Amino acid sequence: MVDLVVRSRRAVLPGGERAAAVSVAGGRIVAVGEHYAVVEAAEDVDLGGLALLPGLVDTHVHVNEPGRTEWEGFASATRAAAAGGVTAIVDMPLNSLPPTVTVAALELKREAAAGQIHVDVGFWGGAVPGNAGDLPGLHRAGVYGFKAFLADSGVPEFPPLDPAQLAEALAAVDAQFVIHAEDPDHLHAAASSPAYADFLASRPPEAEHAAVATAIEAARVAGARVHILHLSAATALPLIAAARAGGLRVTAETCPHYLTLDAAGIPAGATEFKCCPPIRDAANRDLLWAALADGLITCVVSDHSPCTPDLKRRDTGDFAAAWGGIASVQLGLPVVWTAARERGHSLADVTDWMARRPADLAGLAGKGRIAVGADADLVAFDPDATFVVDPRRLHHRNPVTPYAGKTLTGVVRTTWLRGRTVTGAAPHGRFLTREAS
Structure with a gap:
């Protein structure tokens, strides 16, 4: 007898979408059979017309x-993740205090998270000036790789690396590096203004283009693995394409907000739309979709980066003074699915971008797919249901979102983590480490 069987006429499997029965025992998938296969199970769930997706993997979350x-x-972020069909996150090394730049800081973060995580959680380490010697120990302690900024991070305790310091970090450890790619020489101080165009002008595409070039050259010299985070400027895509064609281990991600929002549609003073790098125009957005479709951009992750409402400066609407970050870990799936289906993409495409490929980036072999041997992280998803985003129904701590009032398509009905339903009441997430993945 197995613990659970979940049946769906629309199971999204590695080979595509088909009717299937997924059997679970001991928290893992033990069989993927025909929809009406006879299975002796303690619990038998038939989803009918609901789609069955693998749990999403979000490798870009700031829990703080x-x-x-x-x-x-951790409690609020992982509850929001589960509500959005995300069953594994990898936490960024900032904006927590202390940042995850030493083994001691990693242990403090694990202690803080213990007993309150509703999904499985892994960690990135941080590469900052002067800590190259700490990177091998952090890697041995289980972080999935290292985050570095090439421009100001927004918090003083996590300073950026210059090109020489980046080279030193890449030489210190054979690990996945994930890079915030904006070049400080191409950034300008934004004038105090409620006009989004003024903020956008302060962070031009040239800043991303130059920083991506720096990261690629560093990867070439060191033979390192480099991943470009939250790519917003399509002008950098040819650089990434050339690097990959030349055999360099360079990948890139983008985020739901860059794929769905348009600079021209951002109202004056609407600082909930501020993020760095910024949301650009519709033509740029179309190029990002094209790169995602052809595999040049490998994955879509949230860059969930919340703050308290006062730091968004909605009282003044001043984009220059507002914190830059968008909180969307709960909404990423419906946001992307709403736009993807309009562009002719399938649920299999979306789960590839938001489950399998992020899992592959971090080396989470047991996550992001419905396959025998994988963790039984599953999502019952209604791909045709619509809803209006109400910030009061979001689970992240501060209900600020640029998607408020938008009608989205796709509703998560149930999330299973290793075969157990995530209710948001009793946390049963686990810590993920590089060695155990």
Whole structure:
């Protein structure tokens, strides 16, 4: 007898979408059979017309605990993740205090998270000036790789690397590096203004283009693995294409907001839309979709980066003074699916971008796919249901979102983590480490 069988006429499997029965025992998938296969199970769930997806993997989440837990915390962030069909996250090394730049800081973060995570959680380490010697130990302690900024991070305790320091970090450890690619020489101080165009002008595409070139050259010299985070400027895509064609281990991601929002549609003073790098125009957005479709951009992740409402400066609407970050870990799936289906993409495409490929980036072999041996992380998803985004129904700590009032398509009905339903009441997430993945 197995613990659970979930049946769906629309199971999204590695080979595509088909009717299937997924059997679960001991938290893992033990069989993927025909829809009406006879299975002796303690629990038999037939989803009917609902789609069955693998749990999404979000490798770009800022949880902020400890230190800035009033911005976000492990309980609220992982509850929001589960509500959005995300069953594994990899936490960024900032904006927590201390940042995850030493083994001691990693242990503090694990202690802070213990007993309150609703999905499985892994961690990135941080590469900052002067900590190259700490990177091998952090890698041995289980982080999935290292985040580095090439421009100001927004918090003083996580300073950027210059090209020489980036080279030193890449030489210190054979690991996945994930890079915030904006070049400080091409950034300008934004004037105090409620006009989004003024903020956008302060972070031109040239800043991303130059920083991507820097990261690619560093990868070439070191023979390193480099991943470009939250790519927003399509002008950098030819650089990434050339690097990959030349055999370099360079990949890139983008985010739901860059794929669905348009600079021209951002109202004056609507600082909930501020993020770095910024949301650009519709023509740029179309180029990002094309790169995602042809595999040049490998995955879509949230860059969930919340703060307290006062830091968004909605009282003044001043984009220059507002914190830059969009909180969307709960909404990423319906946001992307709403736009993807309009562009002719399938649920299999979306789960590839948001489950399998992020899992592959971090080396989470047991995540992001419905396959025998994988963790039984599953999502019952209604791909045709619509809803209006109500910030009061979001689970992240501070209900600020640029999607408020938008009608989205696709509703998560149930999320299973290793075969157990995630209710948001009793946390049963686990820590993920590089060695155990």
